[in-house]
Amino acid sequence: MSLPSQDSYDIVIIGAGPAGLSAGLHVVREKGISVLLIDKTEPWKNPVPCAEGVGKLGFEEAVPVKKEWIRQEILKARFHAPDSNTVAYVDNFGGYIIDRARMQSDIATELSEKGVECVFGTRVTRISEPQNCTFSRVITLPDNKKITARVIIDASGPTSCFCKTEKITWKPEDLEPALFVHVENISIEPNTIHIYAGSQVAPGGYAWVFPRGENAANIGIVLGKKSRGTHTLSDLLSNFLSTQYPDVHVIRRFAGPIPCNFKKGAISLPGLLKTGDAASTINPISRAGISEALLSGGLAGDHALKMLKTSNLRNLKKICKSYEHEWNIRRGNRHNKLARVKNSMLSVPDEDYNHGAALLSKIPLEKMTMSKIFKASLGRFPRLVWALRHLM
Ligand SMILES: Cc1cc2nc3c(=O)[nH]c(=O)nc-3n(C[C@H](O)[C@H](O)[C@H](O)COP(=O)(O)OP(=O)(O)OC[C@H]3O[C@@H](n4cnc5c(N)ncnc54)[C@H](O)[C@@H]3O)c2cc1C
Numbered sequence: 109m110s111l112p113s114q115d116s117y118d119i120v121i122i123g124a125g126p127a128g129l130s131a132g133l134h135v136v137r138e139k140g141i142s143v144l145l146i147d148k149t150e151p152w153k154n155p156v157p158c159a160e161g162v163g164k165l166g167f168e169e170a171v172p173v174k175k176e177w178i179r180q181e182i183l184k185a186r187f188h189a190p191d192s193n194t195v196a197y198v199d200n201f202g203g204y205i206i207d208r209a210r211m212q213s214d215i216a217t218e219l220s221e222k223g224v225e226c227v228f229g230t231r232v233t234r235i236s237e238p239q240n241c242t243f244s245r246v247i248t249l250p251d252n253k254k255i256t257a258r259v260i261i262d263a264s265g266p267t268s269c270f271c272k273t274e275k276i277t278w279k280p281e282d283l284e285p286a287l288f289v290h291v292e293n294i295s296i297e298p299n300t301i302h303i304y305a306g307s308q309v310a311p312g313g314y315a316w317v318f319p320r321g322e323n324a325a326n327i328g329i330v331l332g333k334k335s336r337g338t339h340t341l342s343d344l345l346s347n348f349l350s351t352q353y354p355d356v357h358v359i360r361r362f363a364g365p366i367p368c369n370f371k372k373g374a375i376s377l378p379g380l381l382k383t384g385d386a387a388s389t390i391n392p393i394s395r396a397g398i399s400e401a402l403l404s405g406g407l408a409g410d411h412a413l414k415m416l417k418t419s420n421l422r423n424l425k426k427i428c429k430s431y432e433h434e435w436n437i438r439r440g441n442r443h444n445k446l447a448r449v450k451n452s453m454l455s456v457p458d459e460d461y462n463h464g465a466a467l468l469s470k471i472p473l474e475k476m477t478m479s480k481i482f483k484a485s486l487g488r489f490p491r492l493v494w495a496l497r498h499l500m
Contacts, residue, residue, distance in 0.1 A: 109230050112255055117144045117225075119412050120247060120257035122232050122270075124151055126208075126398050127384020127405035128263030129215040130171060134409025135261075136222040141416065143224045144255070145216070148231035152209035152216075157362035159288060159326050160208050161301060161318050162398050165201045170402035177211040178204050180319060183299040189465030190306030190458040198474075203301070205318055208398070235260060235270045235380070242419045243379035259379050259412045263405060266367040266385040276374050280367035280388060282447070284313060284395070287341040287363045288328020289349070291356035296325060304348070306458050311335035313395075315348050327353065330366055330395055332454060368392040369447040376408075376431050378424035379415060383408035389439065392447040400439055407434050 119135050121128045124147035132145055160179065167173060182203040186196045220226050234248040244258045262270050272278040294317075296302070302317040309315050312332015320326050329345050341363075349356060367388045375387040383389070384401030391400060411431040415424060432440070 109250060110227050111230065111249065111253055112144050112146065112225060112227050114142065114144075114225075114255070116244075116256040117142045117258070118416055119259045119261065120144045120146065120255065121261040121263060122146055122235075122247075122268075123263035123265060123384070123386070124212060124216055124226070124228070125263060125265055125384060125401060126212070127386070127389070127401035127408070128261065129212055129219065130402040130405030131261045131263060131383060131409035131412065132219040132224055132405075133171070133215060134406045135412055136219060136224060138413050138416075141413075143219075144227065144257075145219060145224050146227045146230055146232060146249075148229070150228040152213040155290075155360060155362070156208040156212070157288075157364045158208055158398070159316060159318050159328060160206050160320075160398075161203060161316075162206055162396065163199075163201065163203045166396075166399035166403070167204060167206070170399045170406065171211075171215075174211075174214060177206050177214070179207050179321065180205050180298055182301055182319075184297070184301075186300055186302050187465065188302060188304040189461045190308065191462040191465075193462060193465040193469055195465050195468040196300075205320060206398070232264070232268075232270075235262070237271075237274060238377075238379055241421075243421075243424060245379055257379075259381070259415045261405075261408050261412055262380065262382045262386050263384045263401075263408070264386050266365050266388075268386065270386075271377070271380060274377060276377055276380070277382060277387060278373075280365075280369070282333050282368040282392070284330050284333050284366045284368055285341055285363070286313075286328055286330040286366050286395075287345050287361070288316075288326050289345070289361050290320065290324065290326050290359040291349075291353070292324050292359060294323060294325045294353055294356045298322075304352070305461055308458075309348060310344060311339055312454055315345075317353070324359075325356075327356070328362075333368075334454065366390060366395050366397070368395065368450070369443075374428065374432065375435070376411070376428040378421060378428065381408040381411055381415075381428075381431060387435075389435070389443070391439075392443055392450050403438060404435055407431060407438070 118141040184198050236246040247255050269278045298319045304315040310329045312335045313330040315329045317327045375382045383404045389400040389404045390397035414427045
């Protein structure tokens with residue numbers, strides 16, 4: 109375990125995931141401030157437990173992308189209905205399967221070169237309440253080592269729950285379990301991702317198959333929260349593999365929680381900004397969180413710099429409001445709507461998806477557009493329309 113070299117910093121970023129690293133890229137734009145990035149692990153030393161799929165548009169909006177981070181480009185998505193009928197969709201912008209370990213390690217190196225002190229393998233155990241009228245806080249590390257930060261960016265992911273005694277979001281309301289495997293000996297188109305829906309495959313969630321290089325893929329299942337007690341993820345995944353991909357060789361298994369929606373609450377306080385999964389920035393329907401974490405990390409970094417410039421409580425509160433407002437404009441408001449859609453969709457039966465897929469599968473791929481998908485399926489299936497009413 110290494111320890112920070114100083115007792116106090118202007119900004120401390122907890123977590124070297126996409127959110128914390130992106131926050132770092134924004135705070136290093138300001139010269140002459142002391143910044144510490146601290147993580148309990150060195151996240152890129154082991155394979156990152158993530159399916160690594162991102163939409164091109166959101167990813168490129170959130171971070172300057174390097175070509176070395178791209179494992180492969182995705183042009184097509186194929187949806188598999190519960191009765192095995194399939195519908196393919198070509199997105200205008202497409203997506204990527206990225207190499208997260210490479211991305212995170214490259215950004216950490218850049219931060220270190222730009223003067224950020226990076227400490228890995230050291231867990232933060234506590235963040236104190238604000239100490240005095242400057243709103244600085246004390247961070248506790250193992251062996252009771254303490255450091256002080258004028259501003260803390262909490263990018264510690266879905267489960268660390270810092271500051272729960274204060275009026276801030278800390279506990280994910282909709283924490284969905286996910287399990288996936290890296291496999292070899294699979295033959296799928298390299299530019300296509302597959303999504304499987306249905307109460308037998310993944311109740312309340314979905315199964316995915318994302319290509320991962322030649323004859324390799326990552327295959328996983330995310331389970332809706334309400335199905336946790338009634339279904340076992342490992343049984344569902346074994347069943348899925350044996351029925352859909354019986355010849356694959358499993359190389360590694362991963363599990364992780366996906367925080368789909370927090371209870372409503374603040375994501376920042378004077379001197380403290382939560383970002384990424386710690387602020388539940390995941391898209392609650394696609395469960396994608398990488399670009400969202402990068403985007404919100406950038407906003408957190410910008411607002412941390414603003415917080416450094418004042419110790420006036422009123423101004424600090426305004427900065428908190430501005431941070432939340434910007435996030436809500438960029439993604440938050442839409443995510444709140446999607447969270448409500450998701451809850452309604454839980455009551456849409458498999459037969460509606462089967463009918464929808466049967467209808468859509470008759471439309472040639474080159475003529476398939478989002479508006480056609482909506483028109484074709486929604487008009488016929490009032491339960492789907494009802495589920496999607498929150499988007500209107
Ligand atoms: C199985 C699975 C598959 C997924 N697949 C996709 C996908 O295909 N596409 C997509 O867009 N999203 C996906 N996601 C979601 C995505 O992984 C997250 O949204 C994203 O990692 C959030 O980034 P983050 O920086 O907020 O948090 P994290 O990536 O979780 O980073 C948090 C960091 O904080 C560190 N940390 C935690 N606690 C402490 C502490 N007390 N002290 C010090 N350090 C600490 C951790 O070590 C970690 O490095 C998936 C998630 C799961 C679980």
